[in-house]
Amino acid sequence: MQHQQGNRFFFNVDWITVLIYIALCAIGFTNIYASIYNPDKAGVFDFSSSYGKQLIYIISGLILGLSILLFDGRLFNVFSPFIYGGTLVLLLAVLVVGNKVAGNQAWIAIGSFKLQPAEFAKFGTALLLARYVGSFNPKFRDFKSIAIAALIVLAPLVLIMLQPDTGSALVFLAFMFPLYREGLSGYFLLIFLGMIVLFVADFLVPTWILITIITVIAGLFVYNNRRKQKIIISTILVTVFAIGYLFLIKVAYEKVLAPHQRSRIELMLGLKTDNKGAGYNVIQSQIAIGSGQVTGRGF
Amino acid sequence: MDQLFNRKYIVQGLFIVIALILLGKLFYIQIASDKYFLSAESNVLRKIYKYPARGAILDRNGKVIVQNEPVYDLMVTPNEVKAFDTLGLAQALEISIQDVRKNLRKARGKSTYQSTPFLKQISVQSYARLQEILYRFPGFRTQDRTIRHYPDSVGGALFGYVKEVDSADIAKSEGFYRPGDYKGKSGLEYSYEQTLRGEKGVINTVYDAHNTPQGSYADGKYDVNAVSGERLISGIDMRIQKLGEELMRNKVGAIVAIEPATGEILSFISSPGYDPNLLVGRDQGNNYMKFIVGNPYRPSLVRPIMGYYPPGSSFKPVDALVGLQEGVIDPNTTFFCPHYYQAGNRKIKCEHFDGSISLRRGIARSCNTYFCYVFQKLITKNGMKNQRKTYQDWRDKIAKFGFGEKLDIDMPYERKGYFYAADHYDKIYGKRWGYTNVISQAIGQGEITATPLQMANAMAVIANRGYYIKPHLIRAMGDKIKKEYVDKNYVGVDAKHFEPVIDGMQDAVNTSWGTAILSRIPDVVLCGKTGTVQNPHGKNHSVFIGFAPRDNPKIAIAVIVENAGFGSTYAAPIASYMIEKYLKGTVTGSRAAQVEWMKNQNLLPVLKDKTKPVKVITKADSLLIKKADSTKKVKDSIQIRAATIKQSVAIKPKQTKTVITEKPASEK
Incomplete structure (x- = not known):
């Protein structure tokens, strides 16, 4: 033993x-x-x-x-639902009793100590997801197993978005990778990647050009598979969604994102420079890195 | 299971690709591009400038005539400022609370994290008071610098002034000047700016992200110490500079005195003058508007080198010298003076009735007739048909004395006066013109104008018996004697011709029949020539030029008092006091009282209404004089014109050359 x-x-x-x-x-x-x-x-x-x-x-x-x-690993296996539940409770609690710092209600102050439930939520979610994945070896082919996995991930994500702490929430999307590893369809990753590409491209290229490109690619694809009715239908569906998405992000960008988030994106994509304002931290970081040159700084 | 196992590599591959992208970007920022490196340097290094003291200026006797005084700028770094005792600061600085708030707002507008001037040029007294309480005002610090001080409070036009550079100066200097630097804007401060300004010092200080100084960069390896400006030694004699300015009080005009042997300028007076200390310190701008721009007699005009005056009778000795050299007269030549000189159909009056008059007496009595004859002989010596060419020849010979050309003095804005070449008259009279057309120049009137510097320089030529050394104000920079001021400029008149002319100039001051006998200096032979110069702006200008002593002359001088009347009344005595003071150190005997009397004379011309338009007459005045003589009607109209001309003869040369006098030149 x-x-x-x-x-x-x-x-x-x-x-x-x-x-x-x-x-x-x-x-x-x-x-x-x-x-x-x-x-x-x-x-x-x-x-x-x-x-x-x-x-x-x-x-x-x-x-x-x-x-x-x-500890014995089984301990975590048994306790994971309680840990997960506990973190959800904390996430709910922070919305009620949390301190608002820089627009985010993300911390619960206990004396001088500040508790950030989002950090525990990552831990709890990982544990419960592991337990679920390990429980009966799901292949994530059926709707039910995908839905359960999604629920485990999205529940804390939504609560964190309410704070709103977008940065922490984004971390939860990384659970796509272990799920993919365990059998989730690669299309999820592809769709996700496609959405990111279209989002960025929409800033750099006029929308009508994007629509033309999407349509041409879809047309060629349909032509190549003109005998396969199923592929034709799904291609058309994807194309319609993609174009709809293009228009949706335009609206969502203006209405949903906060100004500071918009300016971060614009700075990142080089659409504007603001070295004294929103871009100050970025440019100063770059300067700090650049000052090192080959030999570096320090000591 | 196999298929899913491969997915492990896909995920790993994704992470590796992303890591490589990030590494590539880091490589670009840190090593490939130097843009960020350079920004980093400017981010952490702050250059703190140390201002050098400007060079001092000494007079010929070693007396300091321009020096520096410490002042302090109070600087503020707005984001270091904490709530402070506004009233306490205001009281220490002797400004109002509103000003404190306003200045702080202004500084904040410029930069919140950089040190910007809060209040410039605090006096030593305020500084001492402030030093004790400065610890109570975090974010404020003082920076010391110097401002100019002129101990004698005279010589505004001579020294000029120093002012903070403006954006045009900065652009022109190609990066030498930075905001907050000072620069000479006129006078000696301007012309010797490069010598006087010294070199700024730089202290490179490293600052951290909180803008707190972290000590000097590379142990001060790249720091530069401030180097004070070099000392200048001028030829000015402050004793007579000061006396001259006092004598010229409430008078408009100029005095230039030159040491003939060296070309050094002994005094350089422009009147009305101003105390150069007015244009120093915090009130500079206000004082400039009030005392310089606001003074209708225009102190900003540096009359010794910018003022245009017809030389009048003071031109006669030069005329005589050229006549002697050309052989058209000799010392014994006499002309008959019937109280006038007839040139063509016009008469030039002479104030005297001497009958047959010689050269010596002609100079002493300032006989117009005599010099008109000399001029006639000079221009017609090659025959009546060659008058144009001969005129040009004569003009070039006179120009050698420095008339009509810049003498290249070490002062900005020198002007050359008017002294026309022959082709100027071609434009007016066509090809056919002769001495009668330009006769007024024989007696220094009409088209010819000269600056006081040129007149004094002509005297230096006569004092030296034939040459001058380029007149200059500064003889040495630091301990180095300037080399360029040793060349003798010969005027092409033999030394032997000077004595007869000097005889006449001696008589003018020292005989009972001379024009300036009241200006005789005990024990000193002063040789001179008065001038009573007609001008279109009112009363005649009082002019005196001369040098002393006769043998081995020490000082040559030109004095012009605008609209003061006879040369013998004001200009000649002023010159004699200056000379006596220079040669003896003091004005002696009863003349001391006369000096005080002279100082109190107010000869400021009556100001004309400047709103009336100035009529510009375009033809040369000699021609118009002829016409005026022929018709009464024209004469009257010209009189009216003359009366409406603006007061400033010296200021607007274009009017000077075109404006005419009511009657032909006459001279006392």
């Missing part, structure tokens, strides 16, 4: 992921240390400094990770 446990402990760990994690931690710490390096006060253990704090986080992270490994 003892031997078996040790075995499980050492051989079931995804060592590559652990190594990547440790490498990222080391790089991050070194960067922070180098940027505020002061030769008069050299020392890694100054816990009032940014790198000292970072070190505390890294160490406590490692200890926490180690402790979790010591």
